[in-house]
Each structure stands twice: as structure tokens, then as C-alpha cells.
Amino acid sequence: xxxxxxxxxxxxxxxxxxxxxxxxxxxELIGLVGNNGAGKTxxxxxxxxxxxxxxxxxxxxxxxxxxGEKWKTITGSFLDSGFLIDFxxxxxxxxxxxxxxxxxxxxxxxxxxxxxxxxxDELWGSKKYISTLSSGNRQKVGIASAIISHPDVIILDExxxxxxxxxxxxxxxxxxxEAERGALVIVSSHSISQIxxxxxxxxxxxxxxxxxxxxxxxxxxxxxxxxxxxx
Numbered sequence: 001x002x003x004x005x006x007x008x009x010x011x012x013x014x015x016x017x018x019x020x021x022x023x024x025x026x027x028e029l030i031g032l033v034g035n036n037g038a039g040k041t042x043x044x045x046x047x048x049x050x051x052x053x054x055x056x057x058x059x060x061x062x063x064x065x066x067x068g069e070k071w072k073t074i075t076g077s078f079l080d081s082g083f084l085i086d087f088x089x090x091x092x093x094x095x096x097x098x099x100x101x102x103x104x105x106x107x108x109x110x111x112x113x114x115x116x117x118x119x120x121d122e123l124w125g126s127k128k129y130i131s132t133l134s135s136g137n138r139q140k141v142g143i144a145s146a147i148i149s150h151p152d153v154i155i156l157d158e159x160x161x162x163x164x165x166x167x168x169x170x171x172x173x174x175x176x177x178e179a180e181r182g183a184l185v186i187v188s189s190h191s192i193s194q195i196x197x198x199x200x201x202x203x204x205x206x207x208x209x210x211x212x213x214x215x216x217x218x219x220x221x222x223x224x225x226x227x228x229x230x231x
Contacts, residue, residue, distance in 0.1 A: 001026050001153060001184040002047060007056035009042055016042040018208045019056075024186070026152065029179040031199035031216075032188040033225060038205040040188040041079065044157050047186075048077055060153055073101070076151040078142035078159070086131035090123050090141045093130060094148055101149035114177070115144045118170045135162040143171060147178060154178055154185045160194055172198055192229070196222035204228065 004022040008015070017039045024030060032040045045051045047058050049065040057064050060071035077083070085093055091112075098108055116124055118140050123133075130141060139162045146154055154175070160168050175198065179185045189195050195202055202221040204212040212228070214221045 001028075001061060002186075003059045003062075004047075005056055007043075007046060007058060008054045009046060009051060010054055015208045017046060017053075019043065019210055022203075022210065024184055026182050026184055027179055028201055029175060029185045029199045030187070031195035031202040031221075032186060032205060033190070033192065033195050033202060034205035035229075036190075039208040040205055041157055043205070044077075044079060044155055044186070044188065047155060048075070048079075050079075071153075074152040075155070076146035076149055076153070077155040078146040079155070079157040081138055081142070083142055083145070084130050084138060086129060088130055089127055090119070090130065090133075090144075091125065093141060093145055097145050097148055101151075103149060111148050111150075112144075114174060115140075115148070118144065118167060118174065136164065136167065139163055140167060143174070147174060150178070150181065150183070152183055154183055156185075156187045158189055159187055160189060160191065168194070192222055192225045196225065 002024045004019050007017060007019045009017040034040050042051065046053055047065065052066065057066065059065065060075060063071045065071055085096065088096065094112055095108065098111060103111055123137055123140060130138060133141070143156065143159055146156060159171055163171065175185050175187065196216065200217050202214040202216050203210050204214065204225065214224055
């Protein structure tokens with residue numbers, strides 16, 4: 001689904017990403033974990049063509065993201081609050097996303113329904129502008145905007161930031177449902193336990209490189225990561 005080959009990006013002479021090869025598949029729920037400065041967010045921005053690579057390439061569904069546009073129609077993402085439109089209400093933003101993905105207006109209620117528990121009464125049908133929301137509620141709206149179109153690829157940077165425990169559990173449920181549907185889901189997190197409990201595959205980044213690709217189907221990632229970071 002996403003293929004990376006010889007991907008490199010540097011800033012002021014310092015290497016931020018140096019990934020020789022990576023292949024991912026539909027239905028995978030992949031966690032990206034590493035210390036600050038490891039290159040996680042830069043890698044995600046390269047995946048989404050928000051940064052120009054120094055060399056190498058990223059493809060989504062066989063299309064080079066730096067050369068085509070079709071991949072955008074099957075990709076949903078939320079990396080930070082810059083992805084939001086502050087003068088919209090939550091409903092207006094979700095409607096905007098539905099318009100962009102050409103989701104029929106008769107289906108809007110159905111597409112929004114899965115987020116009812118995440119939004120609760122505070123956000124559900126709220127007329128508040130996104131700019132006035134708390135960090136946690138802005139995070140919820142961003143996650144929903146990435147998922148609502150049920151894209152083939154979902155990319156989220158630190159989705160559990162600012163969320164209370166109940167909301168974290170609900171985001172777990174939503175992301176697992178998307179992967180079970182067949183979407184490729186990629187999330188980053190500083191939390192070893194979050195990644196280990198959620199993801200079937202974990203990529204460990206260190207100093208711009210992917211240093212371990214862990215099959216977590218049997219729950220081995222938490223032990224491997226805990227040992228690595230405590231070494």
C-alpha cells in the first residue's frame with residue numbers, strides 16, 4: 001500500500017530521515033515509535049508530500065506522492081492542529097471533508113455516527129468554532145476528519161495527545177475497526193504501551209532510521225521496546 005525506497009531528508013546538514021526500504025499492506029495497523037528527534041513526524045510528512053525528499057521516493061497504491069494526486073483521494077491524515085479549519089464548527093469541518101471526498105449528503109449522518117461516543121454531547125452538534133475548543137477536543141475533531149471518509153490509508157501523528165482515558169479507548173476502537181475494514185493505519189506515539197496494545201506491527205526509529213520492524217501479533221513489542229529503551 002505504501003512503499004518507501006532510499007528515502008532521505010536532511011535539515012541544515014543533519015539527517016532527519018534515512019529509510020532504505022519499507023513496504024506496508026492493507027489491513028495493517030502500524031505503530032511508529034522512537035525518542036524525540038528520531039524522525040517520526042518528518043517521515044509522516046514525507047509520506048504525505050508535505051516535505052520534499054532529498055532523494056528516494058514514497059508511493060501510495062503505486063503512485064509516487066510527489067508526482068501524482070490520485071493517492072490523496074484514498075488517504076486521510078491528521079498530524080497537528082494546522083490540519084484544522086479554525087473558523088468552522090466540528091460539523092462544518094466534517095461536512096467539508098465529506099464534500100472533498102464526494103460523500104453523498106444523504107449518507108452524512110451514517111458517516112458521522114461512529115464518532116458520537118468520541119465527541120460526546122460537548123462536541124456532537126456543537127456550534128462552537130474549532131478555534132475555541134480545548135486541545136483534547138481539537139484532537140478528537142482532527143482524528144474524526146482523518147477517518148470519516150473511510151480512506152484506504154490513515155496516517156496519524158501522536159493521536160493520543162491531550163485525550164482523556166475514555167477517549168483514548170474510543171480512538172483505539174475506531175482505529176482497529178478501520179484496520180479490520182482493510183485500511184492501512186499508521187500511528188506514531190511516545191507511549192510504548194499505547195503502541196503495543198494497539199498495533200500489529202511496530203517500527204522502531206532511532207536517529208532517522210528504522211532500526212527494528214517488530215511483528216506484534218503475539219504481543220512481543222512491549223517487551224522488546226522496554227528492553228531497548230532501558231538499555
